[in-house]
Amino acid sequence: MGIYNVTGIVMAESDSQTDSGLENDRKRHKVLVIEDDEFILDIVSECLEAEGFEVRQAPHGQAGLALAHQIHPDLIICDVSMPYLNGYEVLKKLRENCLIAATPFIFLTAKADRPDIRKGMVLGADDYLTKPFTQDELLEAVKAQLNKFEIFRQSFSPAHNSELGSNDQQVFELKNALENSEFELFYQPQIDLASGSLIGAEALLRWNSPTKGYISPAQFIPVAEETGFILELGQWVLTEVCHQFKTWQSQGLQPLRVAVNLSSLQFEDPNLEGYITRLLQEADIAPQYLEVELTESLLVKDVESTVQRLSQLRAMAITVAIDDFGTGYASLGYLQHFPFDILKLDRCFISDVDRNSSNAAIVSAVIKMAHDLGLKVIAEGVETESERHFLREHGCDAMQGYLASRPLSVEDFGQFRRQIRS
Ligand code: C2E
Ligand code: MG
Ligand code: MG
Numbered sequence: 001m002g003i004y005n006v007t008g009i010v011m012a013e014s015d016s017q018t019d020s021g022l023e024n025d026r027k028r029h030k031v032l033v034i035e036d037d038e039f040i041l042d043i044v045s046e047c048l049e050a051e052g053f054e055v056r057q058a059p060h061g062q063a064g065l066a067l068a069h070q071i072h073p074d075l076i077i078c079d080v081s082m083p084y085l086n087g088y089e090v091l092k093k094l095r096e097n098c099l100i101a102a103t104p105f106i107f108l109t110a111k112a113d114r115p116d117i118r119k120g121m122v123l124g125a126d127d128y129l130t131k132p133f134t135q136d137e138l139l140e141a142v143k144a145q146l147n148k149f150e151i152f153r154q155s156f157s158p159a160h161n162s163e164l165g166s167n168d169q170q171v172f173e174l175k176n177a178l179e180n181s182e183f184e185l186f187y188q189p190q191i192d193l194a195s196g197s198l199i200g201a202e203a204l205l206r207w208n209s210p211t212k213g214y215i216s217p218a219q220f221i222p223v224a225e226e227t228g229f230i231l232e233l234g235q236w237v238l239t240e241v242c243h244q245f246k247t248w249q250s251q252g253l254q255p256l257r258v259a260v261n262l263s264s265l266q267f268e269d270p271n272l273e274g275y276i277t278r279l280l281q282e283a284d285i286a287p288q289y290l291e292v293e294l295t296e297s298l299l300v301k302d303v304e305s306t307v308q309r310l311s312q313l314r315a316m317a318i319t320v321a322i323d324d325f326g327t328g329y330a331s332l333g334y335l336q337h338f339p340f341d342i343l344k345l346d347r348c349f350i351s352d353v354d355r356n357s358s359n360a361a362i363v364s365a366v367i368k369m370a371h372d373l374g375l376k377v378i379a380e381g382v383e384t385e386s387e388r389h390f391l392r393e394h395g396c397d398a399m400q401g402y403l404a405s406r407p408l409s410v411e412d413f414g415q416f417r418r419q420i421r422s
Pocket of ligand 1 (some may be wrong): 188203204205216217218221230234237260261262263293323324347380381382383400401402403407
């Protein structure tokens with residue numbers, strides 16, 4: 001029955017019975033496979049894709065963790081020994097992030113070493129598969145975990161599932177929220193590393209629901225993107241930022257550069273330049289005070305039209321940043337093709353950069369390369385003094401993170417600006 005049997009997994013025509021309601025939902029289940037052995041990575045992915053799962057791949061622990069934060073998978077299958085971050089470290093960091101902490105996690109181990117397995121289970125792994133394993137063993141383990149997770153989500157996690165409901169229901173709620181002025185922008189300071197001065201802020205969306213309290217964008221942006229509602233919401237964000245520019249002006253505050261996250265639908269919207277120009281004119285603000293942040297996923301779509309769009313925005317004197325650099329598809333080589341002003345290094349590389357030698361190597365190489373290409377570098381998610389020290393020593397231009405400040409409400413941000421000035 002085995003089709004392949006090379007370095008680990010025995011592939012077979014699946015004779016596993018399709019079971020439970022899972023089968024109908026199969027398309028919706030996103031599985032992240034983290035494995036440095038390319039062959040095993042591909043074969044596990046093929047096997048899952050053939051069963052209708054949506055599969056995302058990561059070639060090492062660091063990339064896997066970053067992707068998990070980005071896509072919120074329904075299940076993670078992860079090798080134990082890998083470069084950058086090994087499987088234990090991935091699991092440990094994953095369990096620290098409350099949004100993805102409950103994701104079912106299956107380890108792939110090279111040998112059935114009891115201490116290894118025990119260590120994984122103590123850290124919170126849900127299951128393990130010892131290589132070589134069969135296709136049926138893989139599918140059985142995946143289905144068992146997904147079934148368990150579905151039950152868990154239905155009974156214990158209303159905020160993630162039943163309370164927010166289907167996409168239609170969620171969009172209905174989002175539209176209502178926009179009409180009822182329940183969205184707010186928070187501002188997170190960006191600090192120049194050499195001088196310690198405030199050089200800008202990132203505008204971050206919050207949904208202040210009267211019934212559920214503050215809801216993180218990670219929970220509603222994906223639905224807004226899937227359904228196209230992000231176009232309306234994104235326009236609201238840009239409009240609100242331009243109002244804020246005016247308010248600061250009327251309060252006698254110096255203009256400050258504000259970065260806005262643009263989703264790919266907005267970036268592809270033919271009306272984008274038109275309404276940004278109109279908003280900036282209405283606010284009477286110079287375009288260089290507006291920065292747009294784009295993610296790497298855009299870069300692999302249609303290189304020519306992306307470059308053209310970026311050039312148009314820069315020709316308008318708007319600052320353009322690439323966000324979450326290192327988490328998606330872009331390699332350093334990509335950078336030279338796209339006209340960015342700023343590179344934002346993702347938090348997963350900054351975390352423990354002073355102690356983690358692979359993070360340190362990546363961060364210093366990216367800073368150097370970005371500088372050679374004429375880009376400024378902002379480090380995201382700086383939380384400790386030692387991280388800040390490392391970044392400063394390695395010539396990083398600016399930082400954003402809890403060490404300087406969490407994202408702040410408009411009032412608190414005003415206070416922050418006054419304090420930093422005095
Ligand atoms: P992002 O653009 O990468 O924003 C940075 C995220 O990192 C923010 O999460 C911020 O609160 C968080 N952060 C900043 N410093 C630290 C730190 O030191 N430690 C840790 N652990 N986290 C830190 P937030 O506000 O939850 O936003 C999540 C994502 O939602 C954003 O990631 C962005 O992709 C998206 N988003 C937020 N606002 C908008 C928006 O207006 N439009 C669009 N399209 N996306 C948005
Ligand atoms: Mg951003
Ligand atoms: Mg970011």
